[in-house]
Amino acid sequence: MAARPEPMTPTGGRLAIIAGGGRLPHHVAEAAREAGEDPFIIPLTGEADGDWTGFDHEPLFVGDFAGVTRAFRARGVDRVVLSGGVRRRPDWRGIRPTIPFLFRMPRVVSTLLKGGDDTVLKMVIDLIESAGARVVGVQDILPSLLAETGPIGAVSPDDAALADIRAASEAATALGRLDIGQGAIAVGGRVVALEGPEGTDAMLARVAGLKAEGRISARRRGVLVKLCKPQQDVRADLPSVGPATIENAHAAGLAGVVVEAGRALVLDRRAVIGTADRLGLFLAGIERETMA
Incomplete structure (x- = not known):
């Protein structure tokens, strides 16, 4: 029988939740808070719904990697959860890159144009981790789901x-x-x-x-x-x-x-x-x- 993992214990750094649509990001944020975290929320503009009053949050567009990197550094983020639905993949013309990101742009554009959803997600995880934060699963924060x-x-x-x-x-x-x-x-x-x-x-x-x-x-x-x-x-x-x-x-x-x-x-x-x-x-x- 599949065993549920134990909830992740807080580390010295801060947890960020990149929130798409639906109720799942709110479940994760509340569970993280109950576990002693002070989660920072990035509601994706045009995707996230619900009220994030009461949480430290900063709305950003999908593809604004420069804004995400800046927000992570300002708040000491060391772990990230990707949570909620995203209906549209980023348009490569609307991406806001960091300087190191520019060297990856040809591969990023090719993935966005030709890759399946799983390929795009793996690329997004790689880009987030290149900003110095570790991506963890929703199940690591809320195994009861x-x-x-x-x-x-x-x-x-x-x-x-x-x-x-x-x-x-x-x-x-x-x-x-x-x-x-x-x-x-x-x-x-x-x-x-x-x-x-x-x-x-x-x-x-x-x-x-x-x-x-x-x-x-x-x-x-x-x-x-x-x-x-x-x-x-x-x-x-x-x-x-x-x-x-x-x-x-x-x-x-x-x-x-x-x-x-x-x-x-x-x-x-x-x-x-x-x-x-x-x-x-x-x-x-x-x-x-x-x-x-």
Whole structure:
């Protein structure tokens, strides 16, 4: 069974959280504060939402590496968490580089134009660490968010769902290896949707539409599976599921949602479990090896 790591203990330096959209950055910030940290927040302009009053924060644009480096040095930052969704990758023409960064610009531009999401994230991590700070995972700050192995809630998958889990797991693994997405949906043992840049919720909406049109069997329910990409750096962009994911899976007529145990985040756990139980869906964590 996948074990949860122990929370990271504070160091002599300061923790920074680069915050995208959604509630996850707020969960991480509160958990860091409870652990004795005084986190500094960089809400990404045009991406981050919510109110950061009460936290030391400075909004910056995606790609403003000069501003990020300056802010880190001014506040003694030695660790960084990348948290929350980013809908748009930086436009290379809007990047504000530092002098050392200029030597990396050709590779950066090539990655932004041609690389998949995982490739871009690895580049961002490398650039942040070149500024003297160490990137750590959300799970290092808030290990209680990690999915465990087995059912998470009152409902368990039946035999039909297990066949869909196997099919969707195989597809999600292949998709991740190509650095395209993390999720796949199988209905009746057949893969019917793969996650692309549009994200999980849009994929679920697409399946709901296909079922309404009769292009996918409405009698068979189906399963959404979200797995880490095999080559993924787990310090960024772990698969996640929240209450909206469960609601959208229900709207798509699915029987449940599966995520990778120990390498996926369950956000607002109480609300997620309550929503899944109320709608009769299962939520479960699996270990990739068991699906091979």
